[in-house]
Structure formats: C-alpha cells, structure tokens
Amino acid sequence: MTSGNAFLDKMLEQAPPSASQPRRGQNYNFPHRLYLKPDGEVVALQGDPVNRAYYQDKGYHLLSDAPGRSGDLSESEQYQRAEYPKILERQIEKASIINAIRRAMQHDRNMSVPEDGWEELTLEEMRDVLEQVRDETKKNIRVIRPRASKTTPDHMLAGVETTESSSIEAAAARRRRSTEAKE
Secondary structure, eight states: OOOSOHHHHHHHHSOOOOOOOOOOSOOOSOOOEEEEOTTSOEEEEOOSHHHHHHHHHTTOEEOOOSOOTTSOOOHHHHIIIIIHHHHHHHHHHHHHHHHHHHHHHHHOTTOOOOSSOGGGOOHHHHHHHHHHHHHHHTSOOOOOOOOOOOSOOGGGGTTOOOSOOOOHHHHHHHHHHHHHHHO
16 A cells, blocks of 8 residues: 555555563553554554554554664654655645535536545546536636644644633532542
8 A cells, every 4th residue: 555655655665563572560651652554644642662562563663763873864753844744735735626626516516526535536636626627617616725824833732731621510510429429
C-alpha cells in the first residue's frame, strides 16, 4: 500500500522491528509518540513501553526521536516539520475541491456527481472530476481556499485543557454521590 508521500512510503517498506520485552514498573507520565500505521497514516498514541510493544506487534512503525548519524532530522522531526505540512496542504486542497463541487451541485440539481467515494480519489483525480463538472455545467466553478487560522499552534497547547470538562452542577452531583457512597 502506498500513501502518496515518498517519506512515508520509504518507512512503510521497512519491516517493523521485532517487539522488545516491555519494562515492568509504573506506566504513567509517558509522552505520546508518533506511529506510522500500515495504511500510511501517522498517529500520536501512547508512548509507554507496554503500548509501544503492542503497537509494534500490530505492525505500526515507531517514528524515532533520535537524530540521524549524519546530523539529519529524526524521523519524528522530519514528519512534523517537512512532511506533515505537505500532507495538510493536500488535504486542504482536496476539501476545497469537494466543497466547490458540492456548492455547484446545490445550484444545478441535474449534475450527476457521486456523494461517496471521495476518500479513495487522489488529488489529481479530484482535479479531473472538478474539470469534468466545469465542462458539464459550462460554469466557472471556483475553488475557495479557507483563510489561514490565527489560532495557537497545537504544540503550545500540549497538556492544556481547552474545552470545558464539566459544569459546576455535574461536579457537585459527583461530590454528593461520593459522600453518599461513603456513608
């Protein structure tokens, strides 16, 4: 299986290392690590030794945090700095094309474009579908790109809870149930 990204494809070709015996001890306060799944997607999962062995047994590749011998970036840094922005740019362009086609479908009910199956299409195939829709409708369908977000980068929010976890009433109810259970 290929992911469409040369760096990730190279890592997929590597056989997953054999799982090592996990250390025993307390498994908390381990940071999340980046793993390459067999389908080419990179995900952040638990980084404790037991879970690392589990994911590697499932065929996931643990992206190394150690820099290369020749001073190259580590696999994790290479992904975060160079590859992820490319992947994100492709995803944004795909989403923009899909949104443009759906907007065109709202204005022209006679269009015959499938609603499902967009995930399997490559960016080039989506561009071709957009051109076909433009030819079919004889309209200039604009692809509108989203504005750049001015939000705080995710790495600056690591460990910070950004959503409301619970209401005051819910916390009071939990406290009340706890004291009732003790009695």
